[in-house]
Amino acid sequence: MAITRRQLFSGMAKAGVPAAIAVTVGTDVLQANEKLPVPSAAVGLLYDATICIGCKACVAACAEANDTAPDTRGDGLHQAPSDLNDLTRNVIKLYKPEDGSAFSYVKRQCMHCLDPACAAGCPFQALHKDPETGIVSWTAEKCIGCRYCTITCPYHIPRFQWAGFNPRVTKCELCSQRLEKGLKPGCTSVCPTGAVMFGPRSVLLLDAKERIKNNPGRYYEDRVYGETDNGGTQALYLSRVPFEKLGLPELGPESVPAKTLRWQRRFYQYFALPAVLYAGLVQVIRKSLKGHEDEAHERERETGLRAQL
Amino acid sequence: MSTAITPIQSAPSKRWERNVPVYGFPVVNGFFLGLVALVLLAFILTGYRELAGLGPVSGMNDAFGWGIWKTFNVMVLTALGSGAFAVGIAAWVFRRKRMHSLMRMALLTSFLAYACGLLLLGIDAGRPWNFYWMVFPWKWNMHSPLAEVAICMSIYAMIPLAVENLPPLLERLWYFDSRLRPGVESIEKRLHYFFPWIIAAAYLLPGMHQSSLGALMLLAGERVHPLWQTPWLPLLYLGAASFMSFGCVAGTTMLCCLVWKRAMDMDVLEEAARITAWLIFGWLSLRLLDILFRGALGTAFHVDRFAGVFWLEMLLIAIGGWLLYQSSKSHNPQPMFIGYILSSAGGMIYRFSPTTLAFRPNPQALYFPATIEILVSLGFISLGVAGFLVAVKRLAILPAPLSEWHDMAAYFRFRRPYIRWTGYFKYGYYGENETETPGGD
Numbered sequence: 001m002a003i004t005r006r007q008l009f010s011g012m013a014k015a016g017v018p019a020a021i022a023v024t025v026g027t028d029v030l031q032a033n034e035k036l037p038v039p040s041a042a043v044g045l046l047y048d049a050t051i052c053i054g055c056k057a058c059v060a061a062c063a064e065a066n067d068t069a070p071d072t073r074g075d076g077l078h079q080a081p082s083d084l085n086d087l088t089r090n091v092i093k094l095y096k097p098e099d100g101s102a103f104s105y106v107k108r109q110c111m112h113c114l115d116p117a118c119a120a121g122c123p124f125q126a127l128h129k130d131p132e133t134g135i136v137s138w139t140a141e142k143c144i145g146c147r148y149c150t151i152t153c154p155y156h157i158p159r160f161q162w163a164g165f166n167p168r169v170t171k172c173e174l175c176s177q178r179l180e181k182g183l184k185p186g187c188t189s190v191c192p193t194g195a196v197m198f199g200p201r202s203v204l205l206l207d208a209k210e211r212i213k214n215n216p217g218r219y220y221e222d223r224v225y226g227e228t229d230n231g232g233t234q235a236l237y238l239s240r241v242p243f244e245k246l247g248l249p250e251l252g253p254e255s256v257p258a259k260t261l262r263w264q265r266r267f268y269q270y271f272a273l274p275a276v277l278y279a280g281l282v283q284v285i286r287k288s289l290k291g292h293e294d295e296a297h298e299r300e301r302e303t304g305l306r307a308q309l
Numbered sequence: 310m311s312t313a314i315t316p317i318q319s320a321p322s323k324r325w326e327r328n329v330p331v332y333g334f335p336v337v338n339g340f341f342l343g344l345v346a347l348v349l350l351a352f353i354l355t356g357y358r359e360l361a362g363l364g365p366v367s368g369m370n371d372a373f374g375w376g377i378w379k380t381f382n383v384m385v386l387t388a389l390g391s392g393a394f395a396v397g398i399a400a401w402v403f404r405r406k407r408m409h410s411l412m413r414m415a416l417l418t419s420f421l422a423y424a425c426g427l428l429l430l431g432i433d434a435g436r437p438w439n440f441y442w443m444v445f446p447w448k449w450n451m452h453s454p455l456a457e458v459a460i461c462m463s464i465y466a467m468i469p470l471a472v473e474n475l476p477p478l479l480e481r482l483w484y485f486d487s488r489l490r491p492g493v494e495s496i497e498k499r500l501h502y503f504f505p506w507i508i509a510a511a512y513l514l515p516g517m518h519q520s521s522l523g524a525l526m527l528l529a530g531e532r533v534h535p536l537w538q539t540p541w542l543p544l545l546y547l548g549a550a551s552f553m554s555f556g557c558v559a560g561t562t563m564l565c566c567l568v569w570k571r572a573m574d575m576d577v578l579e580e581a582a583r584i585t586a587w588l589i590f591g592w593l594s595l596r597l598l599d600i601l602f603r604g605a606l607g608t609a610f611h612v613d614r615f616a617g618v619f620w621l622e623m624l625l626i627a628i629g630g631w632l633l634y635q636s637s638k639s640h641n642p643q644p645m646f647i648g649y650i651l652s653s654a655g656g657m658i659y660r661f662s663p664t665t666l667a668f669r670p671n672p673q674a675l676y677f678p679a680t681i682e683i684l685v686s687l688g689f690i691s692l693g694v695a696g697f698l699v700a701v702k703r704l705a706i707l708p709a710p711l712s713e714w715h716d717m718a719a720y721f722r723f724r725r726p727y728i729r730w731t732g733y734f735k736y737g738y739y740g741e742n743e744t745e746t747p748g749g750d
Binding site: 083084085117119120121122123124125126140141142143144145146147148150151152154156159160161162163164165166167249251256257259260261263264265268274277278281282284285286288289291292293295299303305306308309 | 370
């Protein structure tokens with residue numbers, strides 16, 4: 001018996017249902033990575049809060065390296081930003097508890113996450129993680145200025161420029177223009193105590209673990225923040241005080257996008273589920289439309305008034 | 310050719326059988342002029358915003374990167390404007406035939422809510438000239454909820470929703486001049502051929518972006534209060550949009566019936582109220598079970614603003630749902646109307662909370678919209694309301710008993726005789742000439 005066109009289409013649609021379900025359910029298995037892949041030439045920063053003396057030389061060097069005007073909006077005289085902002089990619093902050101227990105400086109800049117939430121949310125890939133160096137950078141030509149990155153970043157790093165008709169998003173890009181010239185990032189080139197260091201992530205991680213081994217009891221939980229936190233970051237932190245006090249939340253070993261967008265990613269994998277749903281809807285609505293039109297024309301004959309569909 | 314003349318009934322039926330324009334009321338009145346003034350003011354302020362940037366015109370700051378333009382005009386008002394989705398699914402997919410009489414109201418309110426929301430979304434974007442990336446699908450970030458929302462919403466409002474709103478316009482042209490009829494009829498024929506695909510897209514796309522609006526805040530993680538932050542956020546957002554849009558469509562229809570003294574078809578309204586009530590009960594149980602199983606219920610009993618907002622929205626929605634359920638049995642439109650208002654208000658607070666009321670980027674952060682921000686937001690709401698008023702007075706949107714159509718024909722026949730020659734009712738009096746071929750009289 002020959003297969004009619006209708007049978008062919010409906011057969012294809014019916015075969016599509018299990019296929020779509022398989023794609024939707026199976027996606028997680030395909031993406032179940034125990035650890036996120038680290039970019040081949042991943043570079044990063046190691047910041048040891050126990051060595052930092054809070055001189056803020058890195059803040060000035062950062063502005064100079066990135067050719068941004070010094071942020072003197074605080075007192076009109078000194079470059080003393082209170083937090084990251086549209087002129088500040090790098091800032092030194094102080095954590096000093098009321099009860100007089102251990103205080104600590106903290107340097108805040110982009111963590112260059114292995115799975116960055118800002119890039120996961122960015123609609124047109126304006127925020128992009130370099131596949132080799134792993135540097136997360138911002139492209140002006142792709143950014144629509146939606147400010148979703150300021151909402152998604154768990155470290156609250158990207159900042160939007162609120163004034164002016166041509167606003168930009170400001171975040172640390174590890175001075176990639178200096179790296180190309182063979183220079184170090186601005187902040188690491190001026191640090192007098194070596195509290196912040198630049199290098200390949202793997203080397204920095206070994207160095208950090210070495211410091212923990214050599215100084216037992218000095219570091220909080222004998223742990224490097226960023227080794228696995230939020231799926232791993234390329235900026236690594238050592239600290240005496242709990243990381244949470246320094247604005248580095250305990251996010252667990254799974255990255256924020258992997259944790260929260262799991263189902264979102266499954267549902268839209270290859271657009272399989274929406275496509276099957278659409279085909280089903282068309283069939284149902286076709287039938288409803290036929291019935292509705294028949295009824296409308298029936299009423300048209302009864303009332304003598306033109307059918308309203 | 311003669312057609313049967315419908316006899317005038319002694320007690321006119323209240324069944325909604327036909328969509329009839331609101332006739333006998335001028336479009337331009339004091340209220341309308343007020344709306345126009347607000348719209349113009351908003352346009353001027355928008356020009357200022359484009360030059361000065363977002364900072365000087367809004368209360369947004371580094372901690373609260375999103376203000377009411379996104380969180381209210383888009384997140385909340387497109388939920389109210391999901392009638393074309395929720396009422397449409399009831400009518401076309403679940404074949405609740407009575408819901409068809411509400412469809413034109415649903416389509417119109419949806420289109421206006423989405424159009425005004427999208428306009429404001431463009432104004433809210435800091436670098437709107439880069440929206441042209443939307444044309445190149447390979448530049449999209451397919452896994453971003455925001456890309457999903459922006460692309461899906463624009464396509465939905467511009468194609469399926471706009472096309473679904475064409476029939477009332479075509480009908481107006483059909484009545485306007487008999488010479489247009491063959492053209493209009495051929496367009497309608499082609500339109501009906503594509504309707505199943507268009508209508509199906511009109512349910513798939515809002516289903517996707519109304520849930521993705523909830524998925525937006527998933528990435529914000531713990532900065533959204535645990536009473537709201539849940540993996541079920543997309544489904545809860547979609548559910549809230551469903552019952553809120555029933556409230557918006559049926560509630561607006563009831564309000565129009567009150568204002569313009571139209572008969573209310575309690576059969577239709579009761580069915581809509583019943584559907585809304587069950588949607589609300591389902592949504593409330595999902596919400597409560599989710600909070601219970603995540604172990605976040607304790608935070609609802611803290612004395613802080615989060616618990617206050619939580620109980621306010623839950624109570625509003627629950628009382629609204631209960632009123633709707635009762636009124637669907639008692640044939641009383643008054644508690645039904647109040648039920649729609651309460652449940653929709655509760656839903657609006659729910660949709661507003663994760664981005665604003667329950668969003669805690671840091672303990673010191675505060676956001677309150679600036680005056681200009683509020684005026685622009687109001688202006689774009691006024692644009693929608695003004696568009697609605699023009700549409701219901703000029704197009705056959707609002708459902709009414711059949712007698713209303715005949716009354717309208719009589720009204721124009723005697724009060725505006727010149728319309729016989731130029732306008733809508735050239736052929737219309739008691740329908741005697743309605744189906745006559747053009748040029749035959």
